[in-house]
Amino acid sequence: MKNDLVVKDNILINASYNLEVTEQRLILLSIIRARETGQGITSDSKLEIHASDYASRFDVTKEAAYNALKNAVNNLFERKFSFKDIYKTTNKEIVVKSRWVSRIAYVDDLAILEITFAPDVVPLITRLEKHFTSYQLKQVAQLTSKYAIRxxxxxxxxxxxxxxPQISLTEFREKLGLEVSExxxxxxxxxxxxxxxxxxINDYTDINVKYEQYKTGRSITGLSFSFKQKKVDESEIRKEPILTEExxxxxxxxRYLFATKLSELPEMGEYSQGTESYSQFAIRIAEMLKNLEKFTELYPLLKKVGFKS
Structure with missing residues (x-):
């Protein structure tokens, strides 16, 4: 699987919605496709998702991929979500409700799903000069619980x-898309x-998680989570010659010019700290490039963005 980078504005990360696993996967693939255009997208852009692409990235049969794309035409079109934003003239918090997509179509003969994101969604996957969260698609590819992905x-x-931080149980349930009666x-x-x-998450992703619960009287009213990055198998780390002269x-x-270019590469996702902006990420990469070992490690990507020794 490619090291595809999923990038979302933190407003979208903290939104409240209920999507089934297949629907979440299609949204993630659409976000990746939007990034791959390299030119940004608008609320008129048509993003193509191929059944073969879905099957390979999530390790499912072609038949399952076909069904996921076909069912999305009705199901995903009806899905809605809500998020908190700031009203431009007053700086007051508002709650926005929106559909995920404004247009969706399935081309049966070609097994292609065509998605157009709703106007409110587009800035949440494109205005990444602000705070955003990124992760590699492969981290959630094996998750079969919609709650695990969220x-x-x-x-x-x-x-x-x-x-x-501690989050109230009510708010946490809303973020997972649970109804009051569920x-x-x-x-x-x-x-x-x-x-x-x-x-x-502990079995299939790059982190190990545990949680703590908080009570008011006898009732559990809040939760917090802590997690650690799993250790990387050193045998999987690619060794490169030390590039002292370069x-x-x-x-x-x-260093700052190429750090800016590196910050936008999907391959740099593993170095991202999640909530930093692209400009903050670029500054940190520039600092990394002052270290010989990091420079050597990133040298193949430096060459990719035009660096010549």
Whole structure:
């Protein structure tokens, strides 16, 4: 699988919605497709998702991929979500409700789904000069719980510190898209939603998670999460020759120029700290390039964006 980078504005990460696994996967593929255009998208852009692409990225049969794309024409078109934003003239918080897509079509003979994001969604996957969260698609590709995918996104937004603040149980349920009547008893919520999601994240992603619960009287009213990055198998780390001469010749101006270019590469997703902007990421990359080992590690990507020794 490619190291495809999913990037979302944190407003979208913290939105409240209920999408099935196949629908979440199609949204993620559409976001990646939007990034791959390299030219940005508008509320008129038509993004193509191929059944073969869906099948390969999520390791499902072609038949399952065909069904996912066909069903999305009706199901995904009806899906809505809500998010909090700031009203431009007053700086007051408002709640916005929107559809995910304004147009969707399935080309049966070609097994292609054509998606056009709703106007309110477009800036949340394109205005990335502000705070955003990014992660590699492969981290959620094996998750089969819709709650696991949502929880992983909510957690990874706090990647830099490895823990979340306390969140009220009511707000957490809303972010997962649960109706008030669903899994009302805590024992059912834990056994059907929370603990299976954490188990899948621990089994199939790059982090290990645990949670803590908070009570008001006898009732659980809040949760917080802490997580750690899993250790990388050193045998999988590619060894590169030390590039002492090239490292000694790069100037400060070049370092900042190419750091800006590197910050926009999907391959740099593993170095992202999640909530930083592209400009903040570029500054940190420039600092990384002052280190010989990091310079060597990033040298193939430096060449990709035009660096010549």
């Amino acid at each position: 929880l992983y996104e909510l957690l990874i937004a706090w990647r830099e510190i490895g823990k979340t 899994y009302q008893k805590m024992v059912n919520f834990k056994s059907r939603v929370l603990e299976p999601a954490i188990q899948q 490292f000694s010749k790069i100037t400060d101006a070049q």
